[in-house]
Amino acid sequence: KAGVTQTPRYLIKTRGQQVTLSCSPISGHRSVSWYQQTPGQGLQFLFEYFSETQRNKGNFPGRFSGRQFSNSRSEMNVSTLELGDSALYLCASSLLAGGQFFGPGTRLTVL
Amino acid sequence: QKEVEQNSGPLSVPEGAIASLNCTYSDRGSQSFFWYRQYSGKSPELIMFIYSNGDKEDGRFTAQLNKASQYVSLLIRDSQPSDSATYLCAVNLGRSGYALNFGKGTSLLVTP
Numbered sequence: 322k323a324g325v326t327q328t329p330r331y332l333i334k335t336r337g338q339q340v341t342l343s344c345s346p347i348s349g350h351r352s353v354s355w356y357q358q359t360p361g362q363g364l365q366f367l368f369e370y371f372s373e374t375q376r377n378k379g380n381f382p383g384r385f386s387g388r389q390f391s392n393s394r395s396e397m398n399v400s401t402l403e404l405g406d407s408a409l410y411l412c413a414s415s416l417l418a419g420g421q422f423f424g425p426g427t428r429l430t431v432l
Numbered sequence: 433q434k435e436v437e438q439n440s441g442p443l444s445v446p447e448g449a450i451a452s453l454n455c456t457y458s459d460r461g462s463q464s465f466f467w468y469r470q471y472s473g474k475s476p477e478l479i480m481f482i483y484s485n486g487d488k489e490d491g492r493f494t495a496q497l498n499k500a501s502q503y504v505s506l507l508i509r510d511s512q513p514s515d516s517a518t519y520l521c522a523v524n525l526g527r528s529g530y531a532l533n534f535g536k537g538t539s540l541l542v543t544p
Contacts, residue, residue, distance in 0.1 A: 352530050363536035364476070364520065369529050377531040411475055415530040420466050423475040 322348055325414050325424035333430045339400040342427045346393050346414030352376075353395040354421060355387060358409040367410075370395055399429075407431045434459045436523050438535035446543055451508040453538050455521030458502070464524040465497055466532065467506045471517045479506070479519075511542045 326345045334340050346353050354377075355367040366379040370389035387397040393414075399406055407430050413421035435458040445451045453467075464483055468476035482488045482495040482504070494507040504523075508515055518539050522532040 354531050356534075364534040366525055366531050366533065369531040371529065376529040377526055379531075418464060418524075418530060420478040420481050421530055421532060422478060426475050 325412055325422055327410075327412050327424040327427050329427060330425065331428045331430075333432065334402050335432050336402055336404060338402050339398060340402060340429060341396055341398045342410055342412075342429075344395045344397075344412030344414075344424060346395070346412075347416070347422060350414035350416045350422075351393050352415040352421075353389055353393060354413045354415070355395070355397050356411045356413065357381075358411055358426070359407075364411070367397065402431045404431050434462075434523075434525070434533055436521055436533050436535040438519075438521050438538045440536060441539040442541050443538055444541045444543060445511050447511060447513060449511050449542075451511045451515065451540055451542070453506040453508070453519050453521075453540065455504045455506075455535055456502055457504070457521075457523045457533075459523065459533075460499075460502065461527070462502075462523045465495070465504045466522040467493075467495060467504075468520040468522060468534075469515075469517045470520060470537065476520055508540075511540075513542045513544055516540055516542050 354369040369377040389395045409426045411426045412424045466481045467479045470476045496505045518537040520537045521535040525531040525533045
């Protein structure tokens with residue numbers, strides 16, 4: 322089975338711009354979660370989607386949003402980018418409660 | 433604020449020794465516990481999960497859970513240099529869903 326895929330792998334943006342990241346889960350997985358990873362804060366939960374509905378949300382500002390499509394693919398959007406948004410954004414998919422499986426991540430750099 | 437705490441390390445062990453990685457969590461209602469391994473520049477990889485008090489073994493890895501003490505550990509037997517990585521402890525974030533609350537990880541170095 323193919324793993325979780327994320328596109329693009331690398332992005333460079335400037336402050337004030339917006340960005341959309343994409344995630345395709347493992348086939349059959351209906352839960353998709355997004356995380357932000359930085360050296361200082363570690364892995365922080367952004368949100369989780371299940372069957373096109375947001376099921377959980379972390380403590381991030383409203384500039385961070387997401388959605389899930391009927392085929393379980395998910396996108397996350399960050400508007401009005403700030404320097405502090407530079408991070409590795411990881412998507413993870415789950416079938417059951419036996420853990421989440423991560424994609425390779427998107428490395429976002431905000432200049 | 434739900435916390436998951438890990439010693440950042442680095443934890444250095446000689447090849448062939450047992451590496452012991454520890455994690456504490458603050459939410460007494462937590463039900464699911466996970467260990468991930470992350471190599472530098474790579475994404476986290478699930479090693480194992482545990483739900484019940486006691487030990488769970490998978491190959492060279494043993495997870496131990498003590499809910500009364502709010503403590504989870506991971507033992508790696510016969511440590512190899514290829515085990516050198518950051519080990520992340522994670523706990524289910526809420527009562528529903530699969531979202532996880534991660535510790536900041538312990539860096540493990542296995543020396544030949």
